[in-house]
Amino acid sequence: MGLIMLILIGVVPTAYALNRTPSAGDVASFVQNSEAASRVVEAKAAGYDVLGDPRPAVTNYVTSREINEGTYPSLAVLIRDIANQVQTYGAIAKIPAAQVGNTRNDMYLASEAIRLLQKDKENDLSKPEVAVLGAYKKSLDNATKFIPNWVKVSVALALGLGTMIGWKRIVITVGERIGKQHLTSGQGGAAEIVAMGTIAAADSFGLPVSTTHVLSSGVAGTMAANGSGVQVVTLRSIGLAWILTLPCAIALSAFLFFVFRHAF
Numbered sequence: 001m002g003l004i005m006l007i008l009i010g011v012v013p014t015a016y017a018l019n020r021t022p023s024a025g026d027v028a029s030f031v032q033n034s035e036a037a038s039r040v041v042e043a044k045a046a047g048y049d050v051l052g053d054p055r056p057a058v059t060n061y062v063t064s065r066e067i068n069e070g071t072y073p074s075l076a077v078l079i080r081d082i083a084n085q086v087q088t089y090g091a092i093a094k095i096p097a098a099q100v101g102n103t104r105n106d107m108y109l110a111s112e113a114i115r116l117l118q119k120d121k122e123n124d125l126s127k128p129e130v131a132v133l134g135a136y137k138k139s140l141d142n143a144t145k146f147i148p149n150w151v152k153v154s155v156a157l158a159l160g161l162g163t164m165i166g167w168k169r170i171v172i173t174v175g176e177r178i179g180k181q182h183l184t185s186g187q188g189g190a191a192e193i194v195a196m197g198t199i200a201a202a203d204s205f206g207l208p209v210s211t212t213h214v215l216s217s218g219v220a221g222t223m224a225a226n227g228s229g230v231q232v233v234t235l236r237s238i239g240l241a242w243i244l245t246l247p248c249a250i251a252l253s254a255f256l257f258f259v260f261r262h263a264f
Helices: 002-011 024-044 055-064 071-089 097-119 127-144 149-177 185-205 211-226 232-263
Strands: none
Touching: 002 149, 024 071, 024 127, 055 071, 055 097, 071 097, 097 127, 149 211, 185 211, 211 232
């Protein structure tokens, strides 16, 4: 779904760069959360003013993750600017096509800055203030990090049909080719529990993992623990796939970028 959304945002940014389905009540809530967040940030920025564009200072904080005298005042100006953009047009859906990209970038920048502030031990924010910023961040994410229902349904159907057609190859590889003996119900249950825990932990810490790799490793672990033995050839193929995926993807994307840039 994430890949499909990236394609849609790149191809039809005016329709999918921002969530254009919020109701009037959602827009009012967004403006209210913006005002509350700006008051919190402005209180921390007392005594400092911003001259010019606030975005470089906020970007610098996101990059360096170090709070300086320009962080809070610049973020406060950016929050007010985003709210003004929404209020000026009356709703996110009415933001002109030429302005959509800029508004989206501003929302992403503010959301990331607030996310880092919430985790920063030097932010000097109280729990109520963190809650206010959290509510504002949620409003920003609702406007930018959304997936239309038709995309969810399409992906669910594609995954279901793909599993119906290709299930046998997957089952044979995981159940018969990783270990030297067939996978038992107990081993499958243990591998699934480990995979579930590992993926949940990775998700909570924001770590990129592959569910297939995690599950395959869990199955191999159960085979080794049970003394069933593992098939080195299969593990070697899986390991090579892990190692080669990243450099091959980098090389292919660089090649395509070079071709497209010179072709268009």
